[in-house]
Amino acid sequence: xxxxxxxxxxxxxxxxxxxxxxxxEHTVRTLHEQQVLEWTYHSNAIEGNTxxxxxxxxxxxxxxxxxxxxxxxxxxINHKEAIDYVEAIxxxxxxxxxxxxxxxxxxxxxxxxxRNAGQYRQENVVIAGAEHLPPDYIKVPEAMAGLMDWYQKRxxxxxxxxxxxxxxxxxxxxxxxxDGNGRTSRLLMNFELIRQGYLPVIIPVENRLxxxxxxxxxxxxxxxxxxxxxxxxxxxxxxxxxxxxxQGPMDTN
Numbered sequence: 001x002x003x004x005x006x007x008x009x010x011x012x013x014x015x016x017x018x019x020x021x022x023x024x025e026h027t028v029r030t031l032h033e034q035q036v037l038e039w040t041y042h043s044n045a046i047e048g049n050t051x052x053x054x055x056x057x058x059x060x061x062x063x064x065x066x067x068x069x070x071x072x073x074x075x076x077i078n079h080k081e082a083i084d085y086v087e088a089i090x091x092x093x094x095x096x097x098x099x100x101x102x103x104x105x106x107x108x109x110x111x112x113x114x115r116n117a118g119q120y121r122q123e124n125v126v127i128a129g130a131e132h133l134p135p136d137y138i139k140v141p142e143a144m145a146g147l148m149d150w151y152q153k154r155x156x157x158x159x160x161x162x163x164x165x166x167x168x169x170x171x172x173x174x175x176x177x178x179d180g181n182g183r184t185s186r187l188l189m190n191f192e193l194i195r196q197g198y199l200p201v202i203i204p205v206e207n208r209l210x211x212x213x214x215x216x217x218x219x220x221x222x223x224x225x226x227x228x229x230x231x232x233x234x235x236x237x238x239x240x241x242x243x244x245x246x247q248g249p250m251d252t253n
Contacts, residue, residue, distance in 0.1 A: 003162070003225070003228060003229070003232065006229070006232045006233070006236065007159045007161060007162075007232065009236055010161060010198070010232060010235055010236050010239065013236065013239035013240060013243065014197065014198060014239060016243060017239060017242060017243055017246070018197075020243075020246055020247070023246060027245070027246060031242065031245065035199075035200060035202075036060075036080060036083055037053070037056060037057050037060065038053070038202050039079075039083065039186075039190070039200060039202050040056055040060070040076055040079040040080055040083070041053045041056040041205075042202050042203060042204055042205050043079060043182070043183050043186050043187075043202075043203070044056070044072075044075045044076060044079060044183070045205035046182060046203065046205050046208050046211070047075075047182050047183060049072050049075050049076075050068065050072060051065065051068060051072050051073075051076065055068070056076050059073050059076040059077065060076060060077075060080055071112055074110075074111045074112050075112065078107055078108050078109070078110060078111070078112070079108065079183060081107045082104050082107040082108050082183070082184075082187055083187070085103065085104060085107055086104065086187050086190065086191045086194070087194065089191065090191065090194050090195045095152075096148070096151065096188075096191065096192075097148065098144055098145070098148055101144075101171075101176075101184070101188065102118040102119070102120075103118065104184055104187050104188070105117065105118050105177055105180055105184045106118030108180040108183050108184055108187070109177075109179060109180045112179075113178070113179060113180075116177065116178045116179065117180075119177070120137075120140045120141060120144070120176050120177065121137050121140060121175075121176060121177055121178045122137055123137055123178065124136055124137055125137075125175055125178065127172075127175060129212065130212065130215070130216045130219070131216055131219070131220045132173060132215075132216055132219035132220050134173065134174060134175035135174060135175075140174060140176045143174045143176070144174060144176055147167075147170050147171060147174060150170070151163075151167060154166075155192070160192065160193065160196035160197075160198060161193065161198065161228070161231060161232050161235050162224075162228050162232075163192055163196075164189045164190070164192035164193045164196075164198075164201075164231065165189065165224065165227055165228045165230075165231040165232070166224055166228070167188055167189060167192055168185045168186065168188060168189035168227075168231075169215060169218045169219070169224060169227055171184070171185045171188055172185045172215060172219075173218075173219045186201075186203065189201065189231070193235065198235060198239075199235065199238040199239055199242060200238070201231050201234045201235050201238060202234065202238070203230075203234065207230070210230065211230065213226070214226040214227040214230050215227060
């Protein structure tokens with residue numbers, strides 16, 4: 001499916017969902033809980049967290065898993081708090097800023113690496129397994145200012161799914177923090193999707209290789225199409241799943 005057709009189908013599904021609002025309160029709550037659980041599990045698993053989906057659920061309920069590192073527990077708790085913060089930004093209709101990005105990152109890394117939490121890196125880094133080399137740390141503030149300028153100028157000129165995908169790609173390309181860039185980038189992508197009235201996209205850990213390859217293609221060749229298609233297909237699937245649950249087993253075509 002080409003991008004225009006994909007975006008048209010996404011918008012059709014979104015309109016269909018909007019027509020069903022307001023949705024039953026219990027349904028919305030349970031769907032949101034599942035969404036937060038899956039988003040947290042998969043985003044952490046992509047980065048190497050070994051907690052299973054069920055173990056992640058238990059940690060979110062405040063229970064410690066024996067034999068698992070404390071860091072992995074904090075990664076779950078922190079990610080949930082970062083989601084809460086992102087949703088609050090949207091709820092308050094606040095514009096995205098570097099300060100908020102640093103705040104999101106601080107939540108992701110707090111109690112794990114407090115020295116670097118919310119602080120742009122002061123050293124050069126490489127992205128393991130990728131051809132792309134992030135900019136010198138001295139250029140990070142300038143690159144982030146450029147990204148924010150692009151975002152403010154372009155966000156109304158492209159489809160929200162494309163904008164969200166490109167925001168993710170370009171943020172990761174800068175790699176402004178020593179650690180936690182992946183989780184932060186997916187939070188930023190979903191901030192934009194939620195802000196525009198779409199569902200958050202969850203990159204399944206099973207798709208990690210395809211995800212990384214699409215990112216590297218965008219970074220090294222300037223070709224965003226594979227990554228945009230990945231995000232768009234996952235957004236469409238999320239909407240279809242949401243509609244199936246809300247409506248019951250009905251044909252959404």
